[in-house]
Amino acid sequence: MIRKAFKMKLYPGKEAEYKRRHDQLWPEMEQMIHDYGGHEYSIFLDPETLTLFAVLEIEDEARWAASAETEICQKWWASMVELMETHPDNSPVSIDLVPVFYLK
Template sequence: MNRYCFCLQVRPDRLDEYVERHRNVWPDMQAALRESGWHNYSLFLRDDGLLIGYVESHDLDAAQRAMAATEVNARWQAQMAEFFAGTDGRPPDESFLLLPEIFHLTDS
């Protein structure tokens, strides 16, 4: 399983609403993420709007393509787009910047 980390910028004036939306992620959205190959997916949000995401997947490109093919993802991305800065009109899930892993502490 590969580990991926990414960042996006949430509009600082929309932080509270963004957090609230993620307290109740639609069950069909959660199911689609699982079915398309997203595992151990977490989001972390700094108080200035820096969003850091972490996800494990065998192939993130394939997982993203599988999500892009779902109706629920199209609805979710359309609703979430207004929360982000710097996406140049692209959906948030097509706009994040992947960060290279430079260190990983293993269990052994």
Template sequence: MQRVCFLLKVRQGRIDEYRERHAAVWPGMLEALSAAGWHNYSLFLREDGLLVGYLETEDFAGAQAAMAATDINARWQAEMGEFFEALDGDRPDRAMKPLAEVFHLA
């Protein structure tokens, strides 16, 4: 099982709305994530907008590709893209770059 952690930055003026959106993630999006192999997926948001994401999956590249192939993900990413800084025109799901794991206490 791969453990994946990534960072993104939510725009300061959009933090409250970002929290609200994630309090009511579309049921179809939740189903798509599970079907694509995203497990134990969590998002943590600091008050300054730093977003830390964590998930576990058998194959991160495959899980990303499976989500990219869904219509619901395309719609979600289109709506969520405006919440983030420094995407350089990319979608949030393509901008997340996994951090290198340097320690894990099993």
């Protein structure tokens, strides 16, 4: 498995709605994440900066990258535009983080 971590940014006042939508994650979105090799996916919020910190395990970089082209992923991204910083294609502004320490 490949461990990935990245950060994203919420808009002010959108914390509760972001959590609600993830608490009610669409079954098709959950299935797509697994189908494209995503596992152990967690997202944490720093409420002072509204920075989201995500970490997940993937099976393969290319396979995971291909998930962005799925219809369900595109639909999910479109539904999140009002809550967080996004690119013109609705994908979240996401900054990969560099691993510096891991203790198993």
